[in-house]
Amino acid sequence: MKLLTTDIKNAVLNSMEKLLQTHKSDLLEANKKDLDAFIKEDQALYDRLVMNDKKVEQMAQAVKEVRLQEDPVNKELSMQNLDNGLQIMNKTAPFGTIMIIYESRPDVTVEAAVLAFKANNKILLKGGKEAYHSNKALVKLWHQALEDNGLPKDYIQFLEMNRTQTQAFLRNPDQPLDLIVPRGGERLIAFVKEHAKCAVLVSGRGNNFMYVHPEADWEMTKKVLLNAKTHKISACNALDKILLDVTIPNFEAKVKELAQLLMEYKVNLIVDKHIHSILPNELIIDNEDIWKEEFLAMKCVLGAVSNQEEAMEKINLHSGGHSAAIMTADSQAAQQFMDGVDCAAVYQNASTRFTDGGQMGVGAELAISTDKLHHRGPLGLKQLVTNKYYVFGNGQIRVS
Structure with missing residues (x-):
């Protein structure tokens, strides 16, 4: 995947921040469609679904905070000079493509995407059907922010799939997929772990x-x-x-x-x-x-x-x-x-x-990981990279 400069990434985030503020009424109108269609049996799910002026402002603030954070990509983690002359550098690198599957919560559509993009990853957003109109409206703004800065829309993709289609995608994705984050209850997590063919990072379950x-x-x-x-x-x-x-x-x-x-x-x-x-x-x-x-x-x-x-x-x-x-x-x-x-x-x-990214000083979070690999706790910007070794030589060969 092409590495984007920090300036280009921050320009996209600056655009998105402004778009959230100028299209607030459009977002609330889309959210109202979701709220009107929701059968209010599950109060917790309903609470997560609601967008209002304050929630949109919080989304814009989350984008701003990530924009102001240091770019986590291409950071030197270690450097060694071996006796044989090899120079070995370990640096941070993007995961590649991250898929997040989540229920309700339109704010995840902003927070997950802003973190993944700043860390130079593509992200596939599979939100719940109860937030369809809200998520669709938010992704439309993401695409505008990308296009306004000369980037393709596929950095942030909105997956419109039912359960059967999602199952088929997990088993045989039509594009490279490096990490899946299921953010929801036990049934969702079990579903993803059963069908996924790549790494799955479990999050979202409390108790x-x-x-x-x-x-x-x-x-x-x-x-x-x-x-x-x-x-x-x-x-x-x-x-x-x-x-x-x-x-x-x-x-x-x-x-x-x-x-x-x-x-x-x-x-x-x-x-x-x-x-x-x-x-x-x-x-x-x-x-x-x-x-x-x-x-x-x-x-x-x-x-x-x-x-x-x-x-x-x-x-x-x-x-x-x-x-x-x-x-x-x-x-x-x-x-x-x-x-x-x-x-x-x-x-x-x-x-x-x-136990929250903002409260723990991490900032915006993709999820709260309960796995022990690759990271445990709030998944913020710094946690959405992996690492890569760079080995520099001048003709060394291994003889033993």
């Missing part, structure tokens, strides 16, 4: 846990927990499971207080047997698979654990590998928890809602 340690500040715990659970239920960094240590002082009273607080915020509770003995009116777990479920709803599980080791074991067994938090004033216990829990982001005394 995040919080463990309340005996040394937790209770008032702080309630504040952090409420934010993690109720601030934005449609986000993959929202809290789903709360594990309470049975040795917390005044355990039963605090369980009742917490349950009352959550119910005041209209959070539906599901409880294990131990918690059910304290809260007999709450729904008891009848299927252990619920521990693995991401809710994206005003719902959470309250469970009891005997100690921190049990909490860590439960999290590592059931979580989505996204985010987990411990509430404690004991720094040694926190370090043990953070070292031992197998998640992309681990927290002490803070809401899981911070």
